Amino acid sequence: MPDHAEHGRELSASFIPADIESVLYSKWLSAEYFTANAASTKEPFTIVLPPPNVTGVLHIGHALDQTLQDCLSRMKRMKGFEVLWLPGMDHAGIATQNVVEKQLASQGKTRHDLGREAFLAKVWEWKAESGGAILDQMKRLGSGVDWSRERFTMDEVMSNAVGSIFKKMYDADLIYRAERIINWCTRCLTALSDIEVEHSDDEGEFVQIRYGEGDQSIVVATTRAETMLGDGAVAVHPDDPRYKHLIGTEVLLPLVNRMIPIIADELVEQDFGTGAVKVTAAHDPNDFEMAMRHNVPFVVIMNEHGVMDGTGTEFDGMDRFAARIAVVAKLKEMGRIVAEKRPYIHAVGHCSRCDTTVEPRLSKQWFVKVAPLAQASGDAVRNGSVKIEPVSLEPRYFEWVDKMHDWCISRQLWWGHRIPVWYGPQGEVVVVGPGEKAPDGWVQDPDVLDTWFSSGLWAFSTLGWPEKTADLAKFYPTSVLVTGYDILFFWVVRMMMMSTFAMDGVPPFKTIMLHGLVRDQFGKKMSKSRGNSIDPIEFLDKYGADALRFTLARGANPGADQALAEDWIGGSRNFATKLWNASRFAMLNGAHVNGELPAFSSLSPIDRWILTRLNETIIEADQLFESYEFSRACELIYHFAWDDLCDWYLELSKEVFASNEKAASQRVLGHVLDQLMRLLHPVMPFVTEELWCTLTGGESLVISSWPTSRPDQIDVEAKRIVTSLQEVVTEVRRFRNDQGIKPSQKIPGRFSGNPDVLSSASALRFLLKLEDKDFTPSATLDIAGAKIELDLTGSIDVVAERARLEKDLATALKDQKTAEVKLGNEGFMAKAPADVVVEIRERLEKTTSEIERIQAALAALS
RNA sequence: GGACGAUUGGCUCAGCGGUAGAGCACCACAUUGACAUUGUGGGGGUCACUGGUUCGAUCCCAGUAUCGUCCA
Incomplete structure (x- = not known):
């Protein structure tokens, strides 16, 4: 057998996110992994990014929103879908106009001093210079969007869609002009x-x-x-x-x-x-x-x-x-x-x-007649063609959709899509669609459309509508909309209405996945006035993108707000470091992915156990991700990686890796890391990519396949054995701790009894710092059917040991009594399900023998 | 005023009809090699309150209190 040296570079001794993040993001971009192919035969998976305002900077809510979208799109790509995650920005009418007007005001000018055309030129100039800061920040976060398809609501293609839909809606009597009481801002006019x-x-x-x-x-x-x-x-x-x-x-x-x-x-x-x-x-x-x-x-x-x-x-x-x-x-x-x-x-x-x-204010404005549109939008959810996740937020959606007022869409602004209506000399009104021209001498309506009118088209205008483009055919309707419940009413409902109308009744997404708001560490709303807002960029700098992403994903329970504290991001950074160090250790010990995995039945119980846990984790995590349970999925993987893999498997295997019997375990460990990195990649793309490429020599996790579970590698027997080993380890550690023996101090010890424990005796001795030599035991422990004899070189601390045993005894007695009461209850025996009765019986047996064991140990002490 | 949700260890939150969980925080011990961004061990909760259903309720139902969000 050749020595399985690590592929590529060696991992540096410590993990510094800044060293790898921008390098890896550039690698992904130049490889065009995120560029979707409309000609692909793969099943499409589409997400449109809720377009941030062109004036915006990345706030923590964006970071959450994008983490979840990136997570889904990366996972689906690994599952073999043709993934399109389409980015872009919103022109944000009032907000943007305000920004530029403020600049003018500092020069003592108003937009009227410039005139409409010059002012708009100024806005475009501003956009080119200062707009879209958020896009570069998205790259810092690792968002794998298709930059080749980046859109802006004021771009020509999008404007074309706006003009087309306005005409279509006007012709369908869904847009009208009327004098109504509207909300008027006396400052924005x-x-x-x-x-x-x-x-x-x-x-x-x-x-x-x-x-x-x-x-x-x-x-x-x-x-x-x-x-x-x-x-x-x-x-x-x-x-x-x-x-x-x-x-x-x-x-x-x-x-x-x-x-x-x-x-x-x-x-x-x-x-x-x-x-x-x-x-x-x-x-x-x-x-x-x-x-x-x-x-x-x-x-x-x-x-x-x-x-x-x-x-x-x-x-x-x-x-x-x-x-x-x-x-x-x-x-x-x-x-x-x-x-x-x-x-x-x-x-x-x-x-x-x-x-x-x-x-x-009483005013003549343009309106959208929402009743028929809202009806269709509500029905799409009612009849199940669109799902809202979590379902508990459906009532909110219906409440809004079912009693929506007509929508005032005209704005007395300059920055936006100009209303495509022209008035003739005799008061004639005509809607001039894209490519059409108004008669000479007619005048266009001076107003522009509400920003939400164009962003309501986002799901299909971004794909080229009204042209019958390949993108539209391949990627519409989109798969899932990921957004905060706070804009369910603002944007989601409008997308539903506009898309369903424009696309002949096909709603814009199959699923609406709603997450909550990010709040401060005490669960309070973040706001400027409270001074508790936090800047995601600061945390990206300090802890790395993976740490921030993992924290956000781990906190994302469906539809619920989440608190965020810097300490917790630090905790996620520690997790990334842990993965780094564990992988480094594994590779130093020859973990690799070359060749087939050895036959499952030929493996040691410990190897079979970690594969079992791996497979269980894969199955469960996959289900959780698919049902948008990001928090639970992250929690699950975290505990598999940290507890099962690092704390138990690696510790129990150190003795094997130090021996000549390590070949099988090296392959197993390589496999476990390989699969774990895949599983975690959607949430923590950078550190997993770096580790996986180093371990496997593969090109990229982005284009690798999603882990599949192996039902034939789930072994209950191995779990039972390792549970026994864990009991032995924990109890001996407790005993050593109680007896004041320093963790590093070696003491003589030997095992007998339970063959499952005996077969791993050398691993246990290594882990527990027990020397294998002749000695006269000064203490004997009875754990998991095994006898463990130890030499404490002298007498043991009887007081400490008695206190420990008595505490355990009290617990066992309480548990025993609870079980006895249940089994003595006629109602329980008559009506409780059989499996519950069996469980309680087993508990009684277990606690009874536990009590006997402790009492014997107490007796031996005196 | 309407609607919805929440109330679980110090903090933030999971969970669930059958002996209460996590992260962080806390206490003690440990620095001869994967990791102190660590390891090991430990302490800590009558699951808001009052009734009801049930053999059994933190979980289901009703009411009360407090808090929150959205809408008017």
């Missing part, structure tokens, strides 16, 4: 969709105002007193006995001195406030609805900046919040304030981009 509004509980005021005079008066309650200037009616519930007599009459609206009607509408809650609400049709969505039903006039009292305008009162020209104070003060002077509550905590909407308080 644009409409916002519902999801771009974040609600928070703010301190405001709740005041009750008396309208009218004498008998003909009514008290309304409001948190936005200034809007009373635009009231067109007062509404009460039709059944409210307090106000029934007033319905149909009119009251005087103070300050503006206008008579307004009292109407009855079921929308009014009798128990809320005074049961009478003011109806400000042009400035509140609920009021708008009531106004439509009752022909209440729309009175606009504010301009786009949120400044009072057109009321014909002294308040014109005041900011809305100043006007609120002034109006209440004036009404108070008039004796019309009946009650005031301040502070009054209530939900207030804020612009998700700049936090400005959103103002509901």
Whole structure:
């Protein structure tokens, strides 16, 4: 037999992630492992990366999201799928425009000083220089995306898709223009969709105002007193006995001195406030609805900046919040304030981009009619064609999809896809699709589309739609969407709607896999204001990508948030180091993968045991990965590698490797490491690649095959034997520890009894530092049916040993009693399943003999 | 106000109708070779509370309390 020297280089004595990461990533890229082939005959596996904002940097949430996607795509590639993981970025309308406007502001300019075209040129310039920082950070993490297919939502292909889908939807009557109450940001000067509004509980005021005079008066309650200037009616519930007599009459609206009607509408809650609400049709969505039903006039009292305008009162020209104070003060002077509550905590909407308080505003905008689209999206999940993992999050999806409002898609911004609608001189409206041209003299709508409109197309626009491309045919629908539950409503639902419509009813993904949010070490939400945000790049530098990835994957329970502490990343780094050192040790001892594995039955019990554990781990880990149980899969592999392989197998095998009987074990160990590296590669791609290539001389784990389990290599007998060995080792170690014998100190010892233990006696002696020589035993242990005699060179510490034995005895007695009680229970004996009864019986026997053993040992002590 | 979820060792979380688990933290011992980014041994929980179902409940059901998230 040739000596099996290590392949390639030797491993350095310590593992330094920075030494290997960028080298390996470059190797993978230049080999084009991540480049998908649409012409392949392999079954496709597709993931589209949720596109980060072009303004974004990698935060810890991205790191989690990408770790899981990389893990799935690497595993599927190893399983023989044609994998496409498609990356890209979102143009992020408001966010990006804000960034560039801020730059301009520092030069004392606004976008209007530049004009639309020059401003857009500036944005593109910014993108080229500073955009997409996140892409390089993804490489640091090891994300194996197909860079040849990188997309940007404003690219030509994508814009083409936007124009096409707009026309298709308009023609299908799914897009319309209407005057509605929309969310308006008075700073960004644009409409916002519902999801771009974040609600928070703010301190405001709740005041009750008396309208009218004498008998003909009514008290309304409001948190936005200034809007009373635009009231067109007062509404009460039709059944409210307090106000029934007033319905149909009119009251005087103070300050503006206008008579307004009292109407009855079921929308009014009798128990809320005074049961009478003011109806400000042009400035509140609920009021708008009531106004439509009752022909209440729309009175606009504010301009786009949120400044009072057109009321014909002294308040014109005041900011809305100043006007609120002034109006209440004036009404108070008039004796019309009946009650005031301040502070009054209530939900207030804020612009998700700049936090400005959103103002509901009557405005003419473009909308998507969502009812039919949402219905189809809900049905796709209801009928099982799309699965949501974990299932427990389905109700949230349905809750949103089933009561979604029409979606306002026009934005008064410049950065984005311009609405492809042109208006003729006579007010004609035409949608101009890609490649079409509007008649001369017609004018294009100045607004752009909501960013989510284009990102809603992501699953198919990235593949070349509306062209019938090879990519689209091969890779649509995508296999799984991996994303945080926080954007289930924002993005996932929109993708479902748009894709299902565009792709003739085929939903964009087969599975939606939702993970949670990364939180700080105490489970608190990370935020700038708390100051508990953490920077993944810092941890990549400090602990390496594998450590960060493993920590995140290990914490990823389906749909649940996870806490993250630096200490835990350190722990994962230690794990990577452990793998490194174990592999190094193994290779120094000649572990290799050359030739066939020796016949299973010819192997030692210890070798058979580690192969058994390997196979069990492969089977279980594979199932866990396939069901997106990343946390449990990582936990399982971690304990196999650290406990079974390092702590037991390597320790029990040291004696063999030091002998001349090591050939079989060298091959077995090589095989176990080979398979373990494959199994762990999706989560820890760098360290496994380095170790595996060194061990096997193979080209790359990325293109190697996924481990397959070998049912013929699962041996219960070997497990039983090794369990006995483990008991012996642990008990002797405990005894030595109790007796104060230093771990390094060798003492004479010998075994007798249990043949399973005897057959591994030399391994045990090596591990337990027991010398094989003649001696007169001063202590005898009875473990797992084996007798272990030791010479402590002198008398043993009787007090310590007695304390130990008595503690064990107490435990055994308690266990024995529990079993006895059960077996003595008639109900239990009559109704418990047979296998449970057998188990309890065995437990009773075991504890009984254990008690006998301990009592005998105690007796021997005295 | 609506919906959903959570409550398990110091911290963060798994788990499960049949004697409570992990990581980190903690205590003790150890530095003659894979690894101190380590090894060995150890301590620590009446599984929020109250009822119910069951031979048996941390687990299932109901209620209570507290906390969290989303929506209005």
